[in-house]
Amino acid sequence: MVASALFRTLLHACLGAYVFRDVFPVGLIFGFVYWRWRQLWPLFVAHAIFDAFALLPLVHRLQK
Numbered sequence: 001m002v003a004s005a006l007f008r009t010l011l012h013a014c015l016g017a018y019v020f021r022d023v024f025p026v027g028l029i030f031g032f033v034y035w036r037w038r039q040l041w042p043l044f045v046a047h048a049i050f051d052a053f054a055l056l057p058l059v060h061r062l063q064k
Contacts, residue, residue, distance in 0.1 A: 001028060001031035001032065001035060002028070004027065004031050005024050005025075005027030005028045005030075005031055006024070006027075008023065008024075008026075008027035008030070009023045009024045009027060026050070030043050030046070
């Protein structure tokens with residue numbers, strides 16, 4: 001699980017220095033959720049929600 005979370009963090013490294021602080025713990029949580037329930041769809045939904053919240057400031061700026 002830790003190796004998977006580290007790999008996920010490395011894939012998101014282009015996002016900046018905060019990646020290890022923010023993405024790594026989410027990767028651990030995602031790994032635990034998959035390990036526990038063996039389903040990917042909740043992780044797809046969670047990732048889509050995270051992306052939507054990350055884009056909200058951009059959408060807000062574009063509307064001004």
